[in-house]
Every structure is written in structure tokens, then in C-alpha cells.
Amino acid sequence: MQRIRIRYAKRGPLRFTSHRDFARAFERALRRAGVPIAFSQGFTPHPKISYASAAPTGVASEAEYLEIGLQATVDPGQLRAALDAALSPGLDVLDAVEAAGGSLADRIEASHWRIELPQVESDVLRAAVKAFEAAPEVLVERLTKQGRRTFDARAAVARIDVVEAAEPSTAAADAPSDERPSGVPAAPCAILDLVVRQVTPSVRPDDVLAGLRVVADLEPPVPPRATRLAQGTLTPQGEIVDPLEADRPEAPIGER
Amino acid sequence: MSVATGAAGMRAAESVWPQLEQLLPQVSKPIQYVGGELGAVVKDWDAATVRWALMYPDAYEVGLPNQGVQILYEVLNEFPDVLAERTYAVWPDLEKLMRAHGVPQFTLEAHRPVGAFDVFGVSFATELGYTNLLTAIDLAGIPLIAAERTDADPVVVAGGHAAFNPEPIADFIDAAVLGDGEEAVLEITEIVRQWKLEGCPGGRDELLLRLARTESVYVPRFYDVDYLPDGRIQRVVPNRADVPFRVHKRTTMDLDAWPYPKKPIVPLAETVHERYAVEIFRGCTRGCRFCQAGMITRPVRERSITTVGQMVRDGLEYSGFHEVGLLSLSSADHSEIGDICSGLAQQYEGTNVSLSLPSTRVDAFNIELAQELSRNGRRTGLTFAPEGGSERIRKVINKMVSEEDLIRTVVTAYTNGWRQVKLYFMCGLPTETDDDVLQIARMAHEVIKAGRAATGSKDIRCTVSIGGFVPKPHTPFQWASMERPEVIDNRLKLLKQAINSDKSLGRAIGFRYHDGEPSLIEGLLSRGDRRVGAVIRRVWEQGGRFDGWSEHFSYQRWVEAAAEVLPQFGVDLDWFTTRERDELEVLPWDHLDSGLDKDWLWQDWQDALSEYEQDDCRWTPCFDCGVCPSMDTQIQIGPTGKKLLPLTPVNPGLRAPARA
Known part of the structure; x- marks a missing residue:
């Protein structure tokens, strides 16, 4: 069975798809594109799809990953193009490589986020970030399936910076103009650049924003817009390595 | 006024997405308001002459799979100068935010305000969507009362089965179309197109008159209803020349010539039918x-x-x-x-x-x-619908199924490997007695007994599912009285006891039913006349929304609203629901022609009463x-x-x- 690993994006308005919504759309796209997907055995066979990640509903992403199992061998490049065409614009298939072994999930250690905070001044955000960084622990609350939980949002944050708004985000630059998150261009918009380690319970952009509220009373007047720019292994230098790198044929043997 | 924009185009058609986007993180299942589905068509606003906003007045998850809307959407969008977009009922969480932030009812394709369209077409499969119609009209910034609308407002057109008696919503709609929509929407489109190309002569009134002259579009404002002192209708007559006395339904012949949907809309959000x-x-x-x-x-x-x-x-x-x-x-x-x-x-x-x-x-x-x-x-799953529990009541409703047929059929299902079947019945049918309903229990017991004997297994089940009967216009039961909800609920209680009277058999029988109260209100709306419009409005003002959903429906709210507004007309809730009509009574929908001969319907009603099939x-x-x-x-x-x-x-x- 050929296994193919896929990187996809959730952009613009379609960032409001939940993980389940995406999963249904993806299964239909497999059929529309004529992908020879493999099925599990059993009375109700399921297509072989395993998701390595799921961005929260409402959060855009440039870097979600999944793996599929196929009954017949296909060219990953053609598969990428066919699947991309079969999905709604805004759910975009960016990359596909044949799996070279190992576990995709194991290669996801951290996420790089960009959070736009419209109508927030950069200086205000900077001060909040400073307070956040200075705190040894920032306790936030979230409603989980197990009920209300309190956990530390600080320790998982490997890096937190305020970037200048003039610098165009990867997300916005990659997306076609009509899918770009529409903002309020005239008003200020502070931007948070964030690297968060994968921990349990997971610390999500919302939790970091909740942390900024805790340490500095930062209350964005309108809902912030978060985008996952990358996820993968975290180097000692703080860089994130695309988890598909190790699967590429040209990758050095040692990394496969 | 330019031809390209037309009368309704006076209202800005800019996308409300920038404002809406800010609200979506705060509501549940935001994806239902986003659009972007496969099959959705986004067209250039300025290139279109006639623009339709199509609505199914329920939540997206129920409305999206609706065949009627999907078919009309595709038929309309196949024309280069016609643009059709969809809109669905927004849940109360978003409605509240939209009101707070001044965001109007919008379409999914390009998030345009519904108020900017030429025609706002609403498809009613059930009367319980009426309050949602009012929410949508109001959120769109369109005056609730049709008579108060101006040339800048869309023409609000109702369609679907409930449009065969649109009198309860006559105040809120400009027109209703009876019957199949495929050709009707194109005829309406052509009339709007011509009228706009001519520079909208005579304004809204002239447009509605042209629609009425087709004799297949009903424009309530061109008809007056006179009442008798006892509250019954005396007559319904046109109040101006060249408007037909009766409006006829449309029938699309040759379905092979209309193979829609060709490109069904594939939802991103989860819906009831995928x-x-x-x-x-x-x-x-x-x-x-x-x-x-x-x-x-x-x-x-x-x-x-x-x-x-x-x-x-x-x-x-x-x-x-x-x-x-x-x-x-x-x-x-x-x-x-x-x-x-x-x-x-x-x-x-x-x-x-x-x-x-x-x-x-x-x-x-x-x-x-x-x-x-x-x-x-x-x-x-296998569902069988004997509809009535006793042989007698099945003759009344003309459902020609004998008990032997049913048992044989269900046993065949069991012996062919089905472990579970569903049996569908109605409660509250005309002439029904407690005994007719209790026969359902006996029938279910017989089914299980015969199934166990035939399969030699105890592992077989059936589910008895009961729906409430609602008399509908243009049926032989349009004259029938409804049973009171207490009577229905009591019958269902007795039935439940009867099913469980034998523990061994009862264990194998599931029992699902609806309370009698929502049916009574559905009955008010389905056989109501124009006076019921005031009840709908009152309920809506009191917060009535999504009446088809048991968690949103409030019987109390309907009863109170009816008690508040109906006495001024000398009628009440019972008058519309539990009262039997006689042969000569003018029914609110008599001027709307479904093709059925009223004398034949009456004869069939008499045949029902004499249990003749x-x-x-x-x-x-x-x-x-x-x-x-x-x-x-x-x-x-x-x-x-x-x-x-x-x-x-x-x-x-x-x-x-x-x-x-």
C-alpha cells in the first residue's frame, strides 16, 4: 500500500470549517478526484486517512498534515493537483510526498502562529507580551470535554514577538486576493508571532490570548484572526522544520 | 435610474462579509454562514438584470438539502443575465449579533444584503417556517407588511406546498406561486426583466399586476376577503379589473427535460441529508x-x-x-x-x-x-407506513393495506435478514377512536410474534413511530375537525401502556411519537385565513423562531397570541382547528386552484366517512x-x-x- 503525506491549508472564509467539516469534504474530494483510496476491513469500511493535526474552528492554517493509504500507486504531484482541484477554493492542497517511513505525528513538536489583532496598537500588545514573558506561569481556563480546566499557557510558548504590521504575512501573500482575510485596513492592527510547543493539554492561540488578558488586561475589541503558518520539529535554534522534509527523495538518508 | 441596477438596485449590494466575519467567531457552527460550497455560483452583480435571493426558511442544515431550492437555483443561474443566491434562517445567536451590529440578512454566495435583490423567493415545505420568514424579512430591512414596501424593496414571493394556502402570510408576502417552480421562476424572471428594461414603468404596483395577470401568480393585495357575521368567509374577490378570479397551479410536464439538480450544492457544514x-x-x-x-x-x-x-x-x-x-x-x-x-x-x-x-x-x-x-x-432501514392502526381507519384514510399484508411483509423482511423495521402511523385522524389507536399495539405485538416464529430468533425489533395528523387544504380532510392535544396525548399514553402490557413483546418494540400541541398550531397555520397573520406576527414579536424545532417551539406562546388577537375578529384557535367545516363554507384557499374539483374532494370526504376506498x-x-x-x-x-x-x-x- 502506497502511503502519501499531504500538507493542506484552510484559508479565508473557509477557516470556519471544523475538523469534521474538512474530513467530510476531503473524503468527497477523494471520490471526485478518482483517488484509489484504500479502505479499512470490516462491515463498514472506512477510507484510510489519518490526520496529524486539526486547527481549531475559525483558525486559518497554512500547514495541516494528513496521511492517506492507496490501493494503487499514484504520482504525488498529480495527486496534489487533482485533490486541490476537487476541494473548494480556500481548502487548498499544498504538498504531497510519498511516505518514507516513520510517523508523521512524531514529527510535529511545535506550531508557528501569526495572530492579527485589529484595532490594537502595537505598543499595547508589546507591553502585554513583555508581561507574559516575564511571568513564570500564566494560568488560563478553558472548557474542555472533561469540563473546565485550568492550565499554564506560558511554559509551552517557545517564542512570542510583536511584528510590524507592514510586513505581509505568508498567509495573506499566498492566498488569492479575494480569499485574504478582510480586515479594517485603516485602523491599527497589531500582529503577534508565536511559536508554541505541542503539549497536553494543547495550548492554542486562544489560550495565549487569554494569557495576555490575565497578565495585562488585553481585551481585543474585535475577534483576533489566527493563522498557523507552520508546524513540525523544533530545532535548538527555534526553527520549525516541515515534517514532510524527511520524506522527500532528496533528503539525506540519515533523516529518513 | 439605470436599467442595469433597476428599482431594487437602489439599495447597495456591497458584501457584508467584513462585518459578518467579526461576528462568526462568536456563534455556533459558523461554517453554515460562509458559503463557498461546491456547486455554489458567484456571479457579477452588475452583469445581471434579474437577481433572485432564494430562501429555505429553516437552518442551513435542514435547508441546504432542499431539492426545490437547489433546482430553482440552478435553473435560474443557467441564464447569463440572471443571478440567484441563497439565504437560510440564522440561529438566534447570530440574529442577536446581527441586530446589535446592524448586519442585514445576507446571501451565502457573495454575502450580499437580501434587501438589494429584485426578488426574494421563499420556499415553504411546512407552515412552521412562517416566523422565520418574518425574521428574514425584518433582518433584511424590508418592511414586514407588504403594503408598506417601496420600489426599492424586493418582491417577496412564497412557493412550496404551503403556498397552496398562503393566506396566513398574505400580509407579509407580495406574491405566491402554486405548483412546480421550474417554469414559474423563469416566467417571473422574464416579467421582471421586461419591466426593468422598460425602466420600471408604474413601479412595484405595475410589476405585481403583470405577475398577477399570468393567472399563475397569486398577489394577495389584489383580492379582498369579506367575512360573514359568524366569522366565516363570505367571499374572496379581486379588487381591481384584469386580475383573475382564480389563480392556477403550475405543472411541469416531461421531467426528462428538466434533469435537475445537475450540479448539486455540496455542503461544507453537516446537514440532515448528505x-x-x-x-x-x-x-x-x-x-x-x-x-x-x-x-x-x-x-x-x-x-x-x-x-x-x-x-x-x-x-x-x-x-x-x-x-x-x-x-x-x-x-x-x-x-x-x-x-x-x-x-x-x-x-x-x-x-x-x-x-x-x-x-x-x-x-x-x-x-x-x-x-x-x-x-x-x-x-x-426499512419503513412501512400502514398509517392507521385499525382496518376501519385505514379505509377512512384510503390506505389499502390489510393486517395480513403488513404481517407477511414484515416477516419477509425479518427472514431476509433485517433485524429491525420501522412502522409509521398517524394519530388524530378523522373519526378516530381510542380503539383505532390501540390496534397499533396489537398489530405491533402480532408482528413481533410472527417474526419470532418465522426466524426462531428473539433478536428482532420494530419501532412504532407516530406522527400527528394535520388537516391540509386541497385534501378531502380539509373540512375535518382536529382532535384536541389532550385527547391525542392521552391516546398515545394508552397506546404506550398497551404496547408494554406484554413485557416480552413490549421489549422488542420501540415507541416514538410527537406531542399533540405542535400539530394543533400547524393546523391553525395550514387552514388559517388572513386573520391568522396577526397571530404569526404576535408570536414572532414575542420571540417565536424555528417553530419546527421542539426545543424552540412554544405552544404557550401561540395560544396566548391567538387569545390576544383573534377575539377582535370573533374567532379563536378552536374555530380554526377543532371546528368541522360544512360543504358550503367558503374556504380561505377556494380561489387558489390546485386542479382538484371541490365537488370531488367533498365526495371523497363523504366516502371517507362511510369508509369507502x-x-x-x-x-x-x-x-x-x-x-x-x-x-x-x-x-x-x-x-x-x-x-x-x-x-x-x-x-x-x-x-x-x-x-x-
């Missing part, structure tokens, strides 16, 4: 006396086996759905249903496509079909219901003798579908 649905025929002449759909959609018009096969193939390829629904009012009655089922089952054998036939016919043939369709291993005109001579001659239509059925050929896989391998 399947490619193809209507295999329209109309039904089984003659079940409670069934409004069967009465108002006559005659039977079949889609041919070859068209059905082609639609399924194209629809699946386009959509990526893996379920197919073969829809109609009684799908096993298609003249070539056996060949359709075996042909499709063969074509999709070994794939993951599952086929379903939502047929409730009580006979062994139905099981044969279900068996054909489950070749892929997936067993679809009526055959199906497809297999026995015409019984003069009146539809074919008055509508100039005829039965269109096969067999064509054609078969579905095995599918040869067209270029196996990857394909990159065009992004629609």
Missing part, C-alpha cells in the same frame, strides 16, 4: 386522503430510467457524494423501479456508493427492492378528481423497456475536476 437526491417521479395518485402532497402534485409524471441513471452518474461524479436517494412520494410505484434498482445496484457494485429508496409501501416487492439496493453490504387512477379508470382536464395535463408513466447498462469506468486514474 446524498445525491434524484426525484424519480413527481405526483402520486394513491389517494391517501390526509396527504396534501399527493393531492396537489397530480398527475404522476415519471422520470425515465435512462434519465435517472444518467443523473445519478453525473451527480455522483460532480459531487463526490457516496449516497444516492431515489426520491418521490411513493418510490416503489415507479413503473420501472425494479430495473432502476437492479441496474443501479449493478453499476455501483463493489464501490462504496450506497443507494436508498425512501419507500414506505407495505408489500414484499418493497423488500425485494431494498435487497437489490443493499448488494454492497449496506442495509438501508378509492383506487389509483394509474391502474384503474379515471375517477374524475379534475386535475388533468382543468390543468391540461396527463399521466406520464413508463415502462420505456430500457435498461441501465453496466458502467465502463471512464479513464480510471486521477482527474482534476473543474472548480465550479
Whole structure:
């Protein structure tokens, strides 16, 4: 069975798809594109799809990953193009490589986020970030399936910076103009650049924003817009390595 | 005023997305408000002459799969100068935010304000969507009362089965279309197009007059209703010249010429039906006396086996759905249903496509079909609908099923491997007594006993599902009195006790039912006249929304509103619901022509009371219901003798579908 690993994006308005919504759309796209997907055995066979990640509903992403199992061998490049065409614009298939072994999930250690905070001044955000960084622990609350939980949002944050708004985000630059998150261009918009380690319970952009509220009373007047720019292994230098790198044929043997 | 923008175009059509986007993180399931589905069509606003906003007045998850809206959407958008977008009812969480932030009712395609469109078409499958209509009109910034609208407001048009008596919403709509929509929307489009190209002469009034003159679009404002001192209607007459006395329903003949939906809208959000649905025929002449759909959609018009096969193939390829629904009012009655089922089952054998036939016919043939369709291993559920518990009541409703038939059929299902079947009945039928309903328990016991004996297994079940009867306009039961909710609820309680009176049998029988209260309100709305409009408005003002949802429906709110506004007219809730009408009473929908001869309906009502059955005109001579001659239509059925050929896989391998 050929296994193919896929990187996809959730952009613009379609960032409001939940993980389940995406999963249904993806299964239909497999059929529309004529992908020879493999099925599990059993009375109700399921297509072989395993998701390595799921961005929260409402959060855009440039870097979600999944793996599929196929009954017949296909060219990953053609598969990428066919699947991309079969999905709604805004759910975009960016990359596909044949799996070279190992576990995709194991290669996801951290996420790089960009959070736009419209109508927030950069200086205000900077001060909040400073307070956040200075705190040894920032306790936030979230409603989980197990009920209300309190956990530390600080320790998982490997890096937190305020970037200048003039610098165009990867997300916005990659997306076609009509899918770009529409903002309020005239008003200020502070931007948070964030690297968060994968921990349990997971610390999500919302939790970091909740942390900024805790340490500095930062209350964005309108809902912030978060985008996952990358996820993968975290180097000692703080860089994130695309988890598909190790699967590429040209990758050095040692990394496969 | 330029021709390109027209009257309604005076309102800005800019996208509300920037404002809406800020609200979506705060509501549940935001994806339902985003659009962007496969099959959705976004067109250039300025390039269109006639612009339709189409609504199904319920939540997206219920509204999106609606066939009517999908068909009209596609038919309209095939014209280069016509633009159609969709809108659905927003949940109260978003409604509140929209009001707080001044965001109007919007369409999903380009998030344009509904108020900027020329025509706002709303499809009613049930009267319980009326309060949601008011929410949408109000959120759109359109005056609630049609008479207060100006040339800048869209023309609000109601369609769907409930439009066969639109009198309760007559104050809120500008027009109603009776019958099949495919050709009607195009005729309306042409009238709007001409009127706009001429520079909108005479404004809104002239446009409505032109629509009324077609004799198939009902414009309530051109008719006056006079009442008798006792509250009954004296007459309904046009209040101006050149408006027809009666408005006739539309019938689309030759379904093969209208193979829609070709490009079904594939939702991103989860919806109640995720399947490619193809209507295999329209109309039904089984003659079940409670069934409004069967009465108002006559005659039977079949889609041919070859068209059905082609639609399924194209629809699946386009959509990526893996379920197919073969829809109609009684799908096993298609003249070539056996060949359709075996042909499709063969074509999709070994794939993951599952086929379903939502047929409730009580006979062994139905099981044969279900068996054909489950070749892929997936067993679809089996539902049989005897509708009435006793032989007597089944004669009253003209559901010709004997108890032996039912037991034999269900036992056949059990012996063929089905572990569970569903039996559907109604409660509150005309002339019904407690005993008629208690017979349901006896029947269910017999079914389980016979099933256990035939299979030698205790592992068989049946579910008894009870719906409340609501008398509907244009049916023989339009004169009938409704039973009070307390009586219904008591009967259901007795039935439950009777089912469980034998513990061993009762354990194998599931029991599902609806309370009597919502049915009574549905009855008020379905047989109401213009005076009921004030009740709807009052309920809506008091917060009434999503009345089809038990968690949102409030009986109390309807009862209080009725008590508040109806006495001024000398009538009340009971007058509309539990009162039996006599032969000579002018009914609120008498001026709306479904083709059925009122004398025939009355005769059929009398036959019901004397427990006399009526055959199906497809297999026995015409019984003069009146539809074919008055509508100039005829039965269109096969067999064509054609078969579905095995599918040869067209270029196996990857394909990159065009992004629609």
C-alpha cells in the first residue's frame, strides 16, 4: 500500500470549517478526484486517512498534515493537483510526498502562529507580551470535554514577538486576493508571532490570548484572526522544520 | 435610474462579509454562514438584470438539502443575465449579533444584503417556517407588511406546498406561486426583466399586476376577503379589473427535460441529508386522503430510467457524494423501479456508493427492492407506513393495506435478514377512536410474534413511530375537525401502556411519537385565513423562531397570541382547528386552484366517512378528481423497456475536476 503525506491549508472564509467539516469534504474530494483510496476491513469500511493535526474552528492554517493509504500507486504531484482541484477554493492542497517511513505525528513538536489583532496598537500588545514573558506561569481556563480546566499557557510558548504590521504575512501573500482575510485596513492592527510547543493539554492561540488578558488586561475589541503558518520539529535554534522534509527523495538518508 | 441596477438596485449590494466575519467567531457552527460550497455560483452583480435571493426558511442544515431550492437555483443561474443566491434562517445567536451590529440578512454566495435583490423567493415545505420568514424579512430591512414596501424593496414571493394556502402570510408576502417552480421562476424572471428594461414603468404596483395577470401568480393585495357575521368567509374577490378570479397551479410536464439538480450544492457544514437526491417521479395518485402532497402534485409524471441513471452518474461524479436517494412520494410505484434498482445496484457494485429508496409501501416487492439496493453490504432501514392502526381507519384514510399484508411483509423482511423495521402511523385522524389507536399495539405485538416464529430468533425489533395528523387544504380532510392535544396525548399514553402490557413483546418494540400541541398550531397555520397573520406576527414579536424545532417551539406562546388577537375578529384557535367545516363554507384557499374539483374532494370526504376506498387512477379508470382536464395535463408513466447498462469506468486514474 502506497502511503502519501499531504500538507493542506484552510484559508479565508473557509477557516470556519471544523475538523469534521474538512474530513467530510476531503473524503468527497477523494471520490471526485478518482483517488484509489484504500479502505479499512470490516462491515463498514472506512477510507484510510489519518490526520496529524486539526486547527481549531475559525483558525486559518497554512500547514495541516494528513496521511492517506492507496490501493494503487499514484504520482504525488498529480495527486496534489487533482485533490486541490476537487476541494473548494480556500481548502487548498499544498504538498504531497510519498511516505518514507516513520510517523508523521512524531514529527510535529511545535506550531508557528501569526495572530492579527485589529484595532490594537502595537505598543499595547508589546507591553502585554513583555508581561507574559516575564511571568513564570500564566494560568488560563478553558472548557474542555472533561469540563473546565485550568492550565499554564506560558511554559509551552517557545517564542512570542510583536511584528510590524507592514510586513505581509505568508498567509495573506499566498492566498488569492479575494480569499485574504478582510480586515479594517485603516485602523491599527497589531500582529503577534508565536511559536508554541505541542503539549497536553494543547495550548492554542486562544489560550495565549487569554494569557495576555490575565497578565495585562488585553481585551481585543474585535475577534483576533489566527493563522498557523507552520508546524513540525523544533530545532535548538527555534526553527520549525516541515515534517514532510524527511520524506522527500532528496533528503539525506540519515533523516529518513 | 439605470436599467442595469433597476428599482431594487437602489439599495447597495456591497458584501457584508467584513462585518459578518467579526461576528462568526462568536456563534455556533459558523461554517453554515460562509458559503463557498461546491456547486455554489458567484456571479457579477452588475452583469445581471434579474437577481433572485432564494430562501429555505429553516437552518442551513435542514435547508441546504432542499431539492426545490437547489433546482430553482440552478435553473435560474443557467441564464447569463440572471443571478440567484441563497439565504437560510440564522440561529438566534447570530440574529442577536446581527441586530446589535446592524448586519442585514445576507446571501451565502457573495454575502450580499437580501434587501438589494429584485426578488426574494421563499420556499415553504411546512407552515412552521412562517416566523422565520418574518425574521428574514425584518433582518433584511424590508418592511414586514407588504403594503408598506417601496420600489426599492424586493418582491417577496412564497412557493412550496404551503403556498397552496398562503393566506396566513398574505400580509407579509407580495406574491405566491402554486405548483412546480421550474417554469414559474423563469416566467417571473422574464416579467421582471421586461419591466426593468422598460425602466420600471408604474413601479412595484405595475410589476405585481403583470405577475398577477399570468393567472399563475397569486398577489394577495389584489383580492379582498369579506367575512360573514359568524366569522366565516363570505367571499374572496379581486379588487381591481384584469386580475383573475382564480389563480392556477403550475405543472411541469416531461421531467426528462428538466434533469435537475445537475450540479448539486455540496455542503461544507453537516446537514440532515448528505446524498445525491434524484426525484424519480413527481405526483402520486394513491389517494391517501390526509396527504396534501399527493393531492396537489397530480398527475404522476415519471422520470425515465435512462434519465435517472444518467443523473445519478453525473451527480455522483460532480459531487463526490457516496449516497444516492431515489426520491418521490411513493418510490416503489415507479413503473420501472425494479430495473432502476437492479441496474443501479449493478453499476455501483463493489464501490462504496450506497443507494436508498425512501419507500414506505407495505408489500414484499418493497423488500425485494431494498435487497437489490443493499448488494454492497449496506442495509438501508426499512419503513412501512400502514398509517392507521385499525382496518376501519385505514379505509377512512384510503390506505389499502390489510393486517395480513403488513404481517407477511414484515416477516419477509425479518427472514431476509433485517433485524429491525420501522412502522409509521398517524394519530388524530378523522373519526378516530381510542380503539383505532390501540390496534397499533396489537398489530405491533402480532408482528413481533410472527417474526419470532418465522426466524426462531428473539433478536428482532420494530419501532412504532407516530406522527400527528394535520388537516391540509386541497385534501378531502380539509373540512375535518382536529382532535384536541389532550385527547391525542392521552391516546398515545394508552397506546404506550398497551404496547408494554406484554413485557416480552413490549421489549422488542420501540415507541416514538410527537406531542399533540405542535400539530394543533400547524393546523391553525395550514387552514388559517388572513386573520391568522396577526397571530404569526404576535408570536414572532414575542420571540417565536424555528417553530419546527421542539426545543424552540412554544405552544404557550401561540395560544396566548391567538387569545390576544383573534377575539377582535370573533374567532379563536378552536374555530380554526377543532371546528368541522360544512360543504358550503367558503374556504380561505377556494380561489387558489390546485386542479382538484371541490365537488370531488367533498365526495371523497363523504366516502371517507362511510369508509369507502378509492383506487389509483394509474391502474384503474379515471375517477374524475379534475386535475388533468382543468390543468391540461396527463399521466406520464413508463415502462420505456430500457435498461441501465453496466458502467465502463471512464479513464480510471486521477482527474482534476473543474472548480465550479
